[in-house]
Amino acid sequence: MNLTKELYDRIMATSPAQFGHHIQHGFMHPRIKPVIPQFKVLGPAYTVRATERDGSALYYAIMKAPEGSVIVVDRGGEENFACAGDQLVLMMKHRNLGGLVVDGPVTDRIGLEKLGFPVFCNGFSPVTTLCTGTNGEVDIPIQCGGAVVKPGDIIFGDADGVIVLPENFEELLETAERMTRNEIERARKVAEEGYRFLKRDDVDIVKFFEYDKEAFINEIKKECHY
Numbered sequence: 001m002n003l004t005k006e007l008y009d010r011i012m013a014t015s016p017a018q019f020g021h022h023i024q025h026g027f028m029h030p031r032i033k034p035v036i037p038q039f040k041v042l043g044p045a046y047t048v049r050a051t052e053r054d055g056s057a058l059y060y061a062i063m064k065a066p067e068g069s070v071i072v073v074d075r076g077g078e079e080n081f082a083c084a085g086d087q088l089v090l091m092m093k094h095r096n097l098g099g100l101v102v103d104g105p106v107t108d109r110i111g112l113e114k115l116g117f118p119v120f121c122n123g124f125s126p127v128t129t130l131c132t133g134t135n136g137e138v139d140i141p142i143q144c145g146g147a148v149v150k151p152g153d154i155i156f157g158d159a160d161g162v163i164v165l166p167e168n169f170e171e172l173l174e175t176a177e178r179m180t181r182n183e184i185e186r187a188r189k190v191a192e193e194g195y196r197f198l199k200r201d202d203v204d205i206v207k208f209f210e211y212d213k214e215a216f217i218n219e220i221k222k223e224c225h226y
Helices: 005-012 016-018 054-066 085-094 108-114 170-195 205-210 212-222
Strands: 041-047 069-074 097-103 119-121 142-144 147-151 155-156 161-164
Touching: 005 041, 005 170, 016 155, 016 170, 041 054, 041 097, 041 142, 054 069, 054 085, 069 142, 085 108, 097 155, 108 161, 147 161
Parallel strands: 041 069, 069 097, 097 119
Antiparallel strands: 041 155, 142 147, 155 161
């Protein structure tokens, strides 16, 4: 997928949740969160599968991934050994990569916070992977946090979690932008006009629950009998 500068800026002005209203798959488990809530990540995936204690494939990916790539790591359910710390992430930062998403723990939490580089993980651990060259693959379809991620898929994450944008994300982007504008306008009205948000404008929830659906269905049944 081609993520132009214009599309990048437009997507970053929204949130994953605005897309999350409309997708049926492609969302990672919500336990995968940024090290710092303010972190936001967006970019094409460069994938890594490293399911053992050997983390050498991740270093290889860092050397090979194009600038702006989000390194996405499939740990295969391994939740004890951290495959990344502040020194590895420093390398990613210096190679102008876009972020790191791991379905496992990382280490050096305080150091990562100081670097200010978007790192998403499901926790932290003091024990780490080693570089033994015995395990790992890169640039292949993987699974991360329950979501299938293919090389080049657009990854989008913030404090709420991480999603894989669908191929028609440009169509959904217009909807996400409209929802964002509506929320901004509502917030303005609350702050400046004393507006009180008491009900949805697009759905009559009360009618939905209180309408006599059974009577309506019975009428339809009668019409179906000649």
